[in-house]
Amino acid sequence: MKTIYFVSRRMNKARREHLTKIANKSGFFKVTTDVREASIVISQESNGKEIVEYLTKNKLITDDVTMVTDDVTKQFVDVSWFIACMKEKSLVPMEKHHKLQFKQSIEDGVSPSKKPRRDEKARMAMYACQRTTPLDHYNQQFTDALEILEEHAFYRGDSNAEARALSFRRGSASLKALHHKVTHVEQLANIPYVDSTNSSKIGHCKKVIKEILEEGFCDEVEGVRNSEFYKSMKIFCGIFGVGPSTGRKWFHDLKMRTLEDVRKEDVHLNKDQAVGLKYYEDLNEPLLLEEANHIAKLVRDTCVALRKDTTVTVVGGFRRGKAKGHDLDLIISHPIEGREEGLLGLILDQLKEHFVYTEKKASIKKVTGPSDSKNTMDHFEKCFSIFRFQPQWVGRLCPSGKSWTAKRVDLIVVPKSQFAFAVLGWTGTKHFNREIRRYARSEKKIVLTSHGMYDLDTKESYPAETEEEIFNKLGLKYLPPNKRCC
Ligand code: CTP
Ligand code: MN
Ligand code: MN
Numbered sequence: 001m002k003t004i005y006f007v008s009r010r011m012n013k014a015r016r017e018h019l020t021k022i023a024n025k026s027g028f029f030k031v032t033t034d035v036r037e038a039s040i041v042i043s044q045e046s047n048g049k050e051i052v053e054y055l056t057k058n059k060l061i062t063d064d065v066t067m068v069t070d071d072v073t074k075q076f077v078d079v080s081w082f083i084a085c086m087k088e089k090s091l092v093p094m095e096k097h098h099k100l101q102f103k104q105s106i107e108d109g110v111s112p113s114k115k116p117r118r119d120e121k122a123r124m125a126m127y128a129c130q131r132t133t134p135l136d137h138y139n140q141q142f143t144d145a146l147e148i149l150e151e152h153a154f155y156r157g158d159s160n161a162e163a164r165a166l167s168f169r170r171g172s173a174s175l176k177a178l179h180h181k182v183t184h185v186e187q188l189a190n191i192p193y194v195d196s197t198n199s200s201k202i203g204h205c206k207k208v209i210k211e212i213l214e215e216g217f218c219d220e221v222e223g224v225r226n227s228e229f230y231k232s233m234k235i236f237c238g239i240f241g242v243g244p245s246t247g248r249k250w251f252h253d254l255k256m257r258t259l260e261d262v263r264k265e266d267v268h269l270n271k272d273q274a275v276g277l278k279y280y281e282d283l284n285e286p287l288l289l290e291e292a293n294h295i296a297k298l299v300r301d302t303c304v305a306l307r308k309d310t311t312v313t314v315v316g317g318f319r320r321g322k323a324k325g326h327d328l329d330l331i332i333s334h335p336i337e338g339r340e341e342g343l344l345g346l347i348l349d350q351l352k353e354h355f356v357y358t359e360k361k362a363s364i365k366k367v368t369g370p371s372d373s374k375n376t377m378d379h380f381e382k383c384f385s386i387f388r389f390q391p392q393w394v395g396r397l398c399p400s401g402k403s404w405t406a407k408r409v410d411l412i413v414v415p416k417s418q419f420a421f422a423v424l425g426w427t428g429t430k431h432f433n434r435e436i437r438r439y440a441r442s443e444k445k446i447v448l449t450s451h452g453m454y455d456l457d458t459k460e461s462y463p464a465e466t467e468e469e470i471f472n473k474l475g476l477k478y479l480p481p482n483k484r485c486c
Pocket of ligand 2: 316317318325326327329331
């Protein structure tokens with residue numbers, strides 16, 4: 001029986017609890033919470049020096065650092081070794097790559113220009129909500145490649161697809177937070193979800209980047225990009241109302257490949273998909289900032305005329321500072337709780353000449369209380385609409401000679417008490433939401449949604465009027481929207 005200790009650095013509580021449970025069940029490990037008792041010290045995404053510093057700083061060990069590292073009774077290993085033992089259901093030999101390095105041989109052997117900046121190397125936080133991710137970054141060549149693999153996993157939708165897609169996005173999100181372009185594979189050291197041996201998926205990100213660095217492209221990515229499946233799915237999922245499961249049915253069962261196939265085949269389309277197909281070309285032209293601002297103003301003026309003091313807030317990509325996007329997202333609210341009710345119908349009616357399509361998604365009543373469901377959809381009253389935009393409004397001509405072009409607009413109606421949470425959720429990115437919610441749950445035992453937040457154990461809910469208050473409650477440094485571009 002080996003006595004092991006899990007170091008909390010870069011390993012959250014939920015993960016430690018899970019590993020402890022499976023270790024204690026194994027029959028050959030016993031987990032201790034006192035590192036001094038352990039013969040094996042297990043950590044994640046760290047080198048030996050960092051672990052000893054961490055343990056000393058947190059007063060978990062008081063010995064002189066050299067005493068600990070020279071302690072022949074203690075071994076310092078990466079969690080990948082532990083996982084390998086669990087897989088094999090026995091103690092597997094410790095390979096070199098399992099053992100933590102105490103001398104930073106990579107850093108020692110590398111010229112200063114190749115060295116990652118010290119602060120970054122030491123401090124890149126694990127959760128994207130703990131770090132700044134700007135709109136423009138230095139590593140687009142790599143992040144584009146990883147995001148193609150993410151998209152491909154999403155399209156495939158087979159077992160594991162979600163985890164696979166997520167691991168590519170996490171790797172990509174880490175690279176977006178770097179303050180320099182990656183030019184050498186050594187610079188990937190210690191980058192969360194890129195550099196680690198503890199998961200094949202993480203190794204996968206590193207392999208892709210390494211290939212691009214060495215050969216200028218990655219075979220796997222190019223294979224996906226040029227595959228019939230990916231190209232067709234990209235077209236199908238580019239139709240408003242079509243998601244990967246419909247796309248897959250068309251591709252595999254109906255052997256469809258192109259937009260023409262969708263148009264000529266006698267396939268069943270629901271209401272969303274029928275208009276999506278009709279306006280496919282228009283809707284796949286990006287919506288520009290000045291166009292978005294024009295629509296936002298029109299909606300705002302209409303709302304205020306209908307009900308004084310109504311607020312219309314631009315969220316989504318434009319709030320994060322993007323210059324174009326695939327739609328405009330607007331949150332409609334009112335400073336008096338309850339005064340937002342019934343507004344959506346009035347707005348759509350008032351603006352009906354401007355809308356091509358307004359399919360209201362009814363709110364599912366009434367989700368103020370805690371819910372433990374994994375469903376991340378919110379329950380606001382909303383409308384995913386298609387708007388008739390006239391380019392002459394912003395001094396342009398319609399390229400096709402028509403007098404208008406179709407644009408997607410999302411309208412979401414939100415009561416005041418949930419406004420800050422809805423703005424946070426709808427500002428995104430999707431990955432930022434995933435991260436801040438995962439952080440809240442794992443590190444703070446708080447459930448965060450677009451409706452509110454509450455304590456996982458006591459179910460006590462915590463109100464907030466601003467995004468700053470939400471970050472504060474979660475113990476996070478506030479990030480403005482343009483720093484959430486992960
Ligand atoms: N969102 C959501 N519930 C939905 C749809 C979207 O909470 N049913 C969130 C998404 O997670 C995202 C934000 O609302 O963070 C905006 O969604 P979307 O318009 O799809 O993406 P954008 O980031 O705005 O990208 P784009 O500029 O291409 O529109
Ligand atoms: Mn959007
Ligand atoms: Mn949207």
